[in-house]
Amino acid sequence: MARNRESVTRKHRNTPAADRHDIFEERHNHRDLNRSMDRDMNQGVGEHTRHRRQLLVEIFDRDREERDETDLSCSEDEHFNEEDYCWYWDEKSKSNDVNVQNCGTEAYFHPDYSCGTAAIRGNRQFREGEEHYWEVQMSSAVYGTDMMIGIGASSVDLDRYKSQFCSIIGKDTDSWGISYFGTLHHNGKSKDYTKKFERGAIIGCHLDLWKGTLSFYKNGKPLGIAFDGLLGKKLFPMISSTAARTKMKLLCSHKTGFSLQYLCCKEISKHIPSSQTNALDSLPLPNGLKRYISWRMDWVLKLNNPRTTSRSAGVGPRRKRIRRY
Numbered sequence: 665m666a667r668n669r670e671s672v673t674r675k676h677r678n679t680p681a682a683d684r685h686d687i688f689e690e691r692h693n694h695r696d697l698n699r700s701m702d703r704d705m706n707q708g709v710g711e712h713t714r715h716r717r718q719l720l721v722e723i724f725d726r727d728r729e730e731r732d733e734t735d736l737s738c739s740e741d742e743h744f745n746e747e748d749y750c751w752y753w754d755e756k757s758k759s760n761d762v763n764v765q766n767c768g769t770e771a772y773f774h775p776d777y778s779c780g781t782a783a784i785r786g787n788r789q790f791r792e793g794e795e796h797y798w799e800v801q802m803s804s805a806v807y808g809t810d811m812m813i814g815i816g817a818s819s820v821d822l823d824r825y826k827s828q829f830c831s832i833i834g835k836d837t838d839s840w841g842i843s844y845f846g847t848l849h850h851n852g853k854s855k856d857y858t859k860k861f862e863r864g865a866i867i868g869c870h871l872d873l874w875k876g877t878l879s880f881y882k883n884g885k886p887l888g889i890a891f892d893g894l895l896g897k898k899l900f901p902m903i904s905s906t907a908a909r910t911k912m913k914l915l916c917s918h919k920t921g922f923s924l925q926y927l928c929c930k931e932i933s934k935h936i937p938s939s940q941t942n943a944l945d946s947l948p949l950p951n952g953l954k955r956y957i958s959w960r961m962d963w964v965l966k967l968n969n970p971r972t973t974s975r976s977a978g979v980g981p982r983r984k985r986i987r988r989y
Contacts, residue, residue: 748915748916748917749769749914749916749917750788750917750918751787751788751798751917752764752768752769752786752914753768753769753770753787753903753914754768754784754785754786754787755768756787757784757785757787757900758771758783758785758822759781759822759823760782760823761773761774761778761826762782762784766913768787768914769915770911770912770913770914771784771903771911772909772910773905773907773908773909773910773912774905774909774910776908777908778808778829778907778908779827780825780826780828780829781809781825781826781829781830781905781906782822782905783820783822783832783833783902783903783904783905784822784902784904785818785901785902786900786901786902786917788900788901789899789900790815790871790873790899790901791873792873792895793873793922794871794873794874794919794921794922795871795872795873795874795919795920795921795922795926795964796869796873796917796918796919797869797870797871797916797917797919797963797967798868798869798901798914798915798918799867799868799869799915799916800866800867800869800903800912800913800914800915801864801865801866801867801912801915802844802861802863802864802865802866802867802912803863803912804863804909804910804911804912805863805907805909806844806861806862806863806865806907806910808829808906808907808908808910809829809830809831809906809907810830810831810832810845810904811861811903811904811905811906811907811910812831812832812833812834812841812842812843812844812902812903812904812905813842813867813869813902814834814839814842814849814869814878814901814902814903815833815839815840815841815869815871815894815901815902816833816839816840816899816900817839817897817898817900818898818900819838820833820836820838820839820902829906831843831849831854833849833903833904834848834850834851834853835849835852836851836852837850838897840878840890840891840894841904842857842858842880842890845860845861846859846860846861848890848891850891857887857890858880858882858887861882865882865883866882866883866884867881867882868880868881868882868884869901871894871899872922873894873895873922875892876892876893876894876895877892878890878891878892901917916963918963920961925961926961926964929957929961929964929965932947932965933964933965933966933967
């Protein structure tokens with residue numbers, strides 16, 4: 665570098681006075697040109713980056729809109745039998761942070777992040793004199809302030825605690841719920857009931873609107889009556905969650921009227937041998953009546969005789985066609 669500097673100085677000394685500034689002016693112009701090119705390049709990179717970011721945002725928004733539009737569609741791998749459901753989760757009666765998926769059987773809470781409590785109701789009101797049974801599976805991770813299953817009146821404001829983390833089902837006098845911690849909630853009070861729920865747990869709910877009671881089951885095991893005094897109220901099924909990216913799946917929702925038929929099935933189920941895998945096989949009934957019971961009252965037999973139900977699952981949906989008698 666010293667030799668190069670001496671050479672430039674020697675050339676500058678031997679250059680006529682009138683032309684000496686040209687060498688330095690040329691070097692100065694070359695430096696300005698390089699700075700200008702660098703500035704233009706940086707501006708181009710910035711514009712390219714901004715354009716790329718905007719393109720990614722548009723793609724993400726478009727994919728999200730398409731996903732929201734197809735949330736209610738049934739996946740090809742999803743086993744779905746309409747006979748297992750008398751109601752579904754209601755797309756029109758939910759918090760903003762809940763997406764309804766899989767033909768209305770699954771609720772997806774807080775898809776992005778959670779800043780409060782979200783809840784959803786079923787699309788059918790329970791009528792007095794009816795017997796209802798439904799099962800909800802904790803189909804995702806179970807965590808957070810609370811994840812709940814229960815019932816409530818239409819007067820319960822699902823968005824009231826959208827900015828707070830709380831146990832919304834049972835926080836007032838118009839709702840009754842069970843927490844994943846195993847506690848019962850009503851009128852702002854809680855009490856111990858069972859052990860904590862884990863991922864994959866199946867929670868059964870039996871609402872008897874002839875007696876006005878609500879009982880729960882865990883993986884097919886009866887937990888006993890949780891609430892009573894429920895007659896004369898306009899009730900709906902409810903679930904809620906405060907945790908981000910959590911799901912609850914409705915496995916089945918059955919109903920029947922309180923009748924002699926229901927009482928007979930309930931009483932018969934108590935005498936079915938525990939070794940009998942199919943409850944109807946042991947009954948001396950005509951084949952036509954067996955087929956009818958399989959479609960309409962099978963859940964009553966299983967519900968009132970837990971010995972015939974696997975401990976790892978509840979009544980559940982019918983994955984296959986019923987046996988032909």
